[in-house]
Amino acid sequence: MKELNRKNVSTKALPVKILQFGEGNFLRAFVDWMIDKANKQGIMNHGILVAQPINQGMADLLEKQDCLYHVYLEGIKDKKPVKEISLVESIQHAINPYTSYEVYEKCFLSPELEIVVSNTTEAGIRYEEGDDLNAKPPKSFPAKVTALLHQRYKAFNGAADKGLMFICCELIENNGSTLREFVIRHAEVNNLEAAFIDWVKNANYFYDTLVDRIVPGFPKETINEIKEEIGYDDNLVVKGEYFHVWAIGGDPVIKEKFPLDKAGLNVLFMDSIKAFRDKKVRVLNGSHTAMVPVALQMGCKTVMDAFNNPLVEKYINKMVAEEVLPAIDEDPEELKKFAAKILERFYNPYIKHYLETISLNSLSKWETRDFPTVLDTWTKFNKLASLTSFSLASLLVLYSGKSKIDFVANDTPEHVVFIQQNFNTADVEASVKAILGNKQIWTVDLTQVTPLVSEVSKMVTSILNDGMEDALKKVFENKKLASEIGK
Missing domain, CATH: 3.40.50.720 (NAD(P)-binding Rossmann-like Domain)
Structure with a gap:
């Protein structure tokens, strides 16, 4: 040679x-x-x-x-x-x-x-x-x-x-x-x-x-x-x-x-790249961060594993199409093309992108990448971005130590300890309220989205009682019912 x-x-x-x-x-x-x-x-x-x-x-x-x-x-x-x-x-x-x-x-x-x-x-x-x-x-x-x-x-x-x-x-x-x-x-x-x-x-x-x-x-x-x-x-x-x-x-x-x-x-x-950065962070990075706690608790190891699971694939595509893109103030057709190119990467079988690696510092990542979609959906349309919020519920369960999988959170230790010490399955709503209200964990007030605590609490309860797969199916069904009621 x-x-x-x-x-x-x-x-x-x-x-x-x-x-x-x-x-x-x-x-x-x-x-x-x-x-x-x-x-x-x-x-x-x-x-x-x-x-x-x-x-x-x-x-x-x-x-x-x-x-x-x-x-x-x-x-x-x-x-x-x-x-x-x-x-x-x-x-x-x-x-x-x-x-x-x-x-x-x-x-x-x-x-x-x-x-x-x-x-x-x-x-x-x-x-x-x-x-x-x-x-x-x-x-x-x-x-x-x-x-x-x-x-x-x-x-x-x-x-x-x-x-x-x-x-x-x-x-x-x-x-x-x-x-x-x-x-x-x-x-x-x-x-x-x-x-x-x-x-x-x-x-x-x-x-x-x-x-x-x-x-x-x-x-x-x-x-x-x-x-x-x-x-x-x-x-x-x-x-x-x-x-x-x-x-x-x-x-x-x-x-x-x-x-x-x-x-x-x-x-x-x-x-200026600010608008482009914000868009990319919400679509690509926000999808990664939302997918990780859901897919890990469904037995997936890599991004490719996750997108080979029809339920996870449906979850991310629906979240981006129905919540992330509508909250961005740009031409809808151009946004769809942009998102299609981004999400196509998730199907790449040649790159082993491990979910546990992506999970590093998920708390701050969720705040900067996913909460903006939740906040904008609430302030612009007066409704909860339920699919994006479900990723927060999944993250809380994953970090709580009560998940059905073996997982050690690679995040700020004191934040993980606070979540685990304040996560009480007998009073989930009080637990979620305490965690979302912790000003050391979050730099913004998550509770300014009024229904977030109560709805995330319901999702957490569903994940704990029904398992991740059935809990996710329930979110799909509830979103469909809410859409029909709004017609």
Whole structure:
């Protein structure tokens, strides 16, 4: 089997126009894969220099293969299985700034550099008090950016056309805006010149983004078969789902400089990603969070197991169609198309997405992802979103320790203890009232939806007495009766 390197593969050298902080599976199967596609179609001509954000990383492994690797995608498109295998050639070099600081600095000061991409994990965009801007490099990501921008500002005498575009992929809200805020704060605390701060604000762009693709990573279990299939000894294969979407919000100049959408990729440019984020969170993440406690208590282990169960499949599809989408203020037909693409991913047999993994921190997830549907349905239509509320009842039973399955909640310990200590099967309504009224567990008042306590209590009682399957069937029947009464 051939080694994977640029001696055995004919590739074209690309000018390094992108500095990327992060060398992990997600960026390589998402951003670098997209840039590679655009390069090969002649839409872009952008090489990438990858820099490890921390001292331990994969730069050496990438360099060992001359930064070449395959992305192996499997999924469902238009209800049919699809597979795509791509050799990604966009990364030109990978370095460790802690051992190759001069190479890293040279890239940042290059006139060719236009864009900085980052995925430094949720903990990466943080403000670290006292971070030394003169260190080589500073410790935190925002301090690294501040130091390098200051050097670039001085190298080009504050030229307006030498600012950079920062495209952040960290999974936090307002990722680019937050990075900008912390860079300015570091500059101010370190008494850097006011003209530099103005240059940061006016010559550089910081974009908020939302990324979405499931990337399990290196396919350890099947790597030998995959190597045979691709014909190379590739030890950096990244496996992911076929679906992808990247929403980028901010100044429209990004469209010309980073035209990934013209390569047929699902990249969306918009002034603000807030509305798109809210929609995606309610439909995709809200469905996941609602499904987990129901499906687990019906014996399912993975998302695929859940959607192979006709009752769970019906539950999620009905919840999205009848409660989630009507509560979102957008064109109904466009919402249906959006939801169809999202929910199609649940049928992907190639990705093992474990429900117990998704269940991490379900209390806060339910509040941010599912309660908005319950609240909007109540305030806009004066009725209870009963299917969405059923997921809360299921979650309370799952966390209570009274469920019929063995389950250990992976959540804030004191919140789980409170639920278990206050869950009294002899007085379910008092228990639900105490739990929903706990201001330490919830950051919003769930009881502002007047019927929530009483209706969730009835659902909890039904789950305990009838079992999850029959309880869910009762919710379907009650919703149908309520609909007929309303006619």
